[in-house]
Amino acid sequence: MLFVPGQRWVSNTESELGLGIVVEVMNRRVDISFPASGERRTYAVDNAPLNRVRYEVGQQVSTADEQSFTVSEVIEERHCLFYRGLNEQGETLTVPELELNSFVQFSKPQDRLFAGQIDKNRAFQLRCETLEHIRHQQLSAVRGLLGARVQLLPHQLYIASETANRFAPRVLLADEVGLGKTIEAGLVIHHQLMTGRASRVLIVVPDSLVHQWLVEMLRRFNLYFSIFDAQRCQALTESGADNPFEEAQLVLCSLSTFTEHQDLHQQAVAARWDLMVVDEAHHLAWSPEQVSPAYQCVEALAQTAQGLLLLTATPEQLGIESHFSRLRLLDPDRYYDVEKFIAEEQNYQPVNELVQKLMADSVAEHIAAPAFISQLTQYLGDSAVAHLQQELQGAEPQQAINHAIELLLDQHGTGRVLFRNTRSSVAGFPDRHLHTHPLTAPSEYTAQLAQAELSDSLRPETLLGDEQWLTIDPRVQWLSGWLRERRSHKVLVICARAETALDLELHLRLKEGVQSAVFHEGLSLVARDRAAAYFSDDEDGAQVLICSEIGSEGRNFQFAHHLVLFDLPLNPDLLEQRIGRLDRIGQRHDVQIHCPYYQGSAQETLLRWYHEGLNAFEKTCPAGNNIYQQVEAELLACLRGEATDQQLAQLLSHTQQISEQTLAALQQGRDRLVELNSFNEAKAERVVAAFIAEERRHELAKYMEQVFDLFGVDQEEHSALSTVIHPGDHMLCHNFPGLPEDGMTATYQRELALSREDIQFLTWEHPMVTGAMDMILGGELGNTALATIKLPPIKPGTLMLEAVFTVQCTAPPQLQLHRYLPLTTIRIVVDANNNDLSNILSAQRLAKLVAKVPKRVGQDLVRQTRKDILALIEQAETLATAQQQDIVASAQQNMLQQQTEETERLKALAQRNPNIRQEEIDFQLQATDMLSAALQQARIKLEAVRLLVAV
Numbered sequence: 001m002l003f004v005p006g007q008r009w010v011s012n013t014e015s016e017l018g019l020g021i022v023v024e025v026m027n028r029r030v031d032i033s034f035p036a037s038g039e040r041r042t043y044a045v046d047n048a049p050l051n052r053v054r055y056e057v058g059q060q061v062s063t064a065d066e067q068s069f070t071v072s073e074v075i076e077e078r079h080c081l082f083y084r085g086l087n088e089q090g091e092t093l094t095v096p097e098l099e100l101n102s103f104v105q106f107s108k109p110q111d112r113l114f115a116g117q118i119d120k121n122r123a124f125q126l127r128c129e130t131l132e133h134i135r136h137q138q139l140s141a142v143r144g145l146l147g148a149r150v151q152l153l154p155h156q157l158y159i160a161s162e163t164a165n166r167f168a169p170r171v172l173l174a175d176e177v178g179l180g181k182t183i184e185a186g187l188v189i190h191h192q193l194m195t196g197r198a199s200r201v202l203i204v205v206p207d208s209l210v211h212q213w214l215v216e217m218l219r220r221f222n223l224y225f226s227i228f229d230a231q232r233c234q235a236l237t238e239s240g241a242d243n244p245f246e247e248a249q250l251v252l253c254s255l256s257t258f259t260e261h262q263d264l265h266q267q268a269v270a271a272r273w274d275l276m277v278v279d280e281a282h283h284l285a286w287s288p289e290q291v292s293p294a295y296q297c298v299e300a301l302a303q304t305a306q307g308l309l310l311l312t313a314t315p316e317q318l319g320i321e322s323h324f325s326r327l328r329l330l331d332p333d334r335y336y337d338v339e340k341f342i343a344e345e346q347n348y349q350p351v352n353e354l355v356q357k358l359m360a361d362s363v364a365e366h367i368a369a370p371a372f373i374s375q376l377t378q379y380l381g382d383s384a385v386a387h388l389q390q391e392l393q394g395a396e397p398q399q400a401i402n403h404a405i406e407l408l409l410d411q412h413g414t415g416r417v418l419f420r421n422t423r424s425s426v427a428g429f430p431d432r433h434l435h436t437h438p439l440t441a442p443s444e445y446t447a448q449l450a451q452a453e454l455s456d457s458l459r460p461e462t463l464l465g466d467e468q469w470l471t472i473d474p475r476v477q478w479l480s481g482w483l484r485e486r487r488s489h490k491v492l493v494i495c496a497r498a499e500t501a502l503d504l505e506l507h508l509r510l511k512e513g514v515q516s517a518v519f520h521e522g523l524s525l526v527a528r529d530r531a532a533a534y535f536s537d538d539e540d541g542a543q544v545l546i547c548s549e550i551g552s553e554g555r556n557f558q559f560a561h562h563l564v565l566f567d568l569p570l571n572p573d574l575l576e577q578r579i580g581r582l583d584r585i586g587q588r589h590d591v592q593i594h595c596p597y598y599q600g601s602a603q604e605t606l607l608r609w610y611h612e613g614l615n616a617f618e619k620t621c622p623a624g625n626n627i628y629q630q631v632e633a634e635l636l637a638c639l640r641g642e643a644t645d646q647q648l649a650q651l652l653s654h655t656q657q658i659s660e661q662t663l664a665a666l667q668q669g670r671d672r673l674v675e676l677n678s679f680n681e682a683k684a685e686r687v688v689a690a691f692i693a694e695e696r697r698h699e700l701a702k703y704m705e706q707v708f709d710l711f712g713v714d715q716e717e718h719s720a721l722s723t724v725i726h727p728g729d730h731m732l733c734h735n736f737p738g739l740p741e742d743g744m745t746a747t748y749q750r751e752l753a754l755s756r757e758d759i760q761f762l763t764w765e766h767p768m769v770t771g772a773m774d775m776i777l778g779g780e781l782g783n784t785a786l787a788t789i790k791l792p793p794i795k796p797g798t799l800m801l802e803a804v805f806t807v808q809c810t811a812p813p814q815l816q817l818h819r820y821l822p823l824t825t826i827r828i829v830v831d832a833n834n835n836d837l838s839n840i841l842s843a844q845r846l847a848k849l850v851a852k853v854p855k856r857v858g859q860d861l862v863r864q865t866r867k868d869i870l871a872l873i874e875q876a877e878t879l880a881t882a883q884q885q886d887i888v889a890s891a892q893q894n895m896l897q898q899q900t901e902e903t904e905r906l907k908a909l910a911q912r913n914p915n916i917r918q919e920e921i922d923f924q925l926q927a928t929d930m931l932s933a934a935l936q937q938a939r940i941k942l943e944a945v946r947l948l949v950a951v
């Protein structure tokens with residue numbers, strides 16, 4: 001290498017420094033200044049990682065004062081270059097290389113190649129593999145679901161994959177208590193974020209669940225949500241934020257933040273969200289006459305948020321109207337009239353019969369029957385049925401039938417909007433056992449109890465006096481004695497009132513020496529979480545947690561299996577919520593439910609009604625609320641002591657009877673339809689199988705090993721299934737994504753990750769993996785390479801080029817174009833005779849054949865064969881463009897099909913529902929046109945090139 005002051009050189013290892021100038025050469029050392037970055041470097045002359053910059057005739061260059069011109073002649077004098085050319089004004093310029101613009105970056109593969117910046121073959125391969133893995137991920141049927149640290153439960157994966165395929169899903173997740181709605185929501189959120197469909201997510205939950213959601217999102221999905229409360233919003237506003245909700249992308253808030261602070265609510269509405277999640281949505285009370293503040297808050301947010309997930313285990317807890325109101329939040333076009341909705345609910349049985357016939361083996365017979373077709377026409381309309389009949393003659397009759405079923409469910413069932421899995425469709429739940437503990441009411445209060453209001457007789461502590469009740473109430477003595485006998489068992493006690501919980505806990509702790517904690521609405525969020533954590537601690541934790549009703553919602557206490565119901569709620573859904581704290585996924589024992597009660601009191605009657613009438617303790621009771629409403633008057637009379645024993649016996653047997661009937665009717669009508677929509681075993685099996693296949697653990701481990709190796713991250717085996725990863729001494733970058741300074745332990749095994757929460761679970765969707773991939777593709781590393789190959793039929797000296805392109809297409813983000821055109825790579829191998837060798841020299845085959853070439857030799861070769869390389873690149877571009885056209889054509893077709901289906905759905909609904917406006921349909925049509933126009937603009941981009949020389 002000959003260095004002369006004034007020459008321009010570029011660093012091979014730090015290309016971001018820009019063009020360097022030789023300042024001084026002394027004692028076999030060369031000093032280079034890099035004006036663009038203000039850096040100066042000294043290198044040993046013999047092995048400086050530098051490459052001489054020499055532009056060729058025809059190239060566009062620019063001067064330090066930003067005049068650009070096309071080189072027409074290169075003149076060399078005393079080892080320095082002068083470039084001559086015409087500027088934009090047509091004037092001839094002669095520019096010494098010293099005056100060239102220093103801010104030049106050689107980032108395009110061909111520019112880097114010609115600037116002599118040739119990377120290692122393994123870097124090139126890693127870049128290509130990275131593109132390939134990203135493409136694989138984008139095409140994967142379980143994309144966005146893989147990264148979750150969860151067990152593969154079919155009912156959850158089914159729901160997640162069904163909603164994942166929708167654009168801005170708006171659904172009600174209403175699985176029975178404890179079946180994992182939080183996990184389902186997390187899967188959907190993760191999917192939306194991973195696929196770029198959403199970037200701003202708002203989660204709204206009751207106060208008591210804020211922390212639990214924060215932890216679940218982080219430990220199961222690696223999603224860092226920020227908790228926004230009034231204090232934080234104020235701090236952000238004081239530090240200059242116009243709208244605090246725009247300061248974070250993933251926000252977690254309690255509902256009370258909005259109901260209690262109108263200004264914050266307005267700011268949240270103005271902040272626009274791609275997806276909103278509302279947990280325990282049954283709190284959003286609504287009736288045509290009266291709309292609760294909570295409902296109003298959520299409604300305003302729901303109108304601007306694109307996607308919406310409402311979660312509730314008890315959708316009808318506040319009655320059918322409230323249930324309707326939640327569906328209305330999700331799809332106001334479909335649910336616009338409460339009366340109509342209630343009438344429709346009655347009408348589900350005939351719809352179910354039609355669906356059953358379409359699902360039957362004998363479907364062909366049914367379809368041949370004119371009566372069936374006329375019935376179907378009544379529900380779907382002439383054109384949809386004519387279309388079905390036509391499709392049935394085609395190649396895929398089953399698809400046509402499935403489509404008809406979907407239309408029926410969509411237009412006549414609660415269809416696509418509501419998912420509800422029940423314990424009966426999810427295997428593996430333990431049994432529940434009721435233990436009753438009859439007690440004698442304190443004699444001095446029997447008269448008072450007999451005359452008390454119902455709410456007081458169900459919670460008699462309110463009558464027994466603030467101070468004395470703990471000493472008088474026999475439930476207290478029973479509980480302390482009972483707990484003493486079970487010192488080694490965790491016990492959850494639930495009662496209705498916070499005051500009761502507080503008194504009881506204090507008493508047990510101070511007077512009885514029980515290790516206990518209390519959980520109620522009066523505690524701060526931190527104090528509640530501390531109490532729950534103290535209870536969950538295996539070694540030094542509390543034996544008993546005493547909760548007011550808020551503890552009966554959403555919380556995970558399945559590490560305990562004893563539940564004491566200190567009193568009973570009047571609402572069957574609340575009872576189910578209480579039991580659901582223990583009877584949930586992860587419960588390993590049968591659940592033991594203990595009910596202390598005063599003999600002969602309203603408590604006993606209610607207990608008997610639940611047990612002998614509804615069987616609500618030992619089984620879940622999906623129709624509980626509905627049945628309660630049917631017998632409310634008789635039940636209340638019995639509870640108030642206004643009925644005879646015989647009337648009570650009649651109530652119990654009547655309740656039993658209508659329970660059976662209601663369950664059977666629901667099963668044949670609405671619930672059956674909802675069930676059909678919520679779970680399809682065959683599809684779920686396919687999702688689980690795809691999931692297992694797509695985990696590709698070994699490929700991931702191998703890929704990450706190469707990444708760690710190239711970037712200088714050290715990896716040691718920790719155990720057979722886990723590794724310790726930590727920054728090495730020669731890292732290629734300062735901050736490897738997601739790698740703490742003191743390293744971390746990680747595993748690729750889901751089973752291990754589920755049992756060891758302290759270990760990171762590396763999947764294709766883990767932030768460290770995606771971060772590394774982004775880093776590789778975002779930088780230049782590996783976008784050039786040069787290698788020799790020895791393959792006898794190919795003549796030595798033959799020049800070939802391996803080029804990797806991506807198809808690039810831009811469109812406004814709201815169009816979500818990537819739904820139809822994910823990152824697509826095109827790999828081409830060509831030789832100078834225009835032979836397309838892409839298939840013969842596959843990436844895998846080349847990986848085994850290539851041999852490295854010393855850098856200097858490679859740089860000389862590139863300089864000498866520049867023209868040939870340019871011709872090869874052009875040829876590769878021609879071949880890639882042809883492939884790109886096919887790719888875009890199929891994306892167009894796919895897009896048109898899906899957009900048309902959605903438009904047709906809107907049109908079909910519009911016929912039944914006058915609230916659908918023509919503008920909505922027009923918007924859909926306009927989006928289709930815009931997508932089509934955007935796809936037509938798709939272009940290829942060269943991502944990496946490797947020059948191959950046969951030897």
Ligand SMILES: Nc1ncnc2c1ncn2[C@@H]1O[C@H](COP(=O)(O)OP(=O)(O)OP(=O)(O)O)[C@@H](O)[C@H]1O
Nearest residue numbers: 150151177178179180181182183313554556584585
């Ligand atoms: N796939 C899964 N893998 C591992 N744990 C799970 C899975 N699904 C649910 N769980 C665990 O089961 C418990 C119940 O799940 P979750 O809280 O999501 O239920 P839920 O339906 O929201 O309950 P609730 O009706 O009480 O609100 C939680 O502890 C959760 O972490």
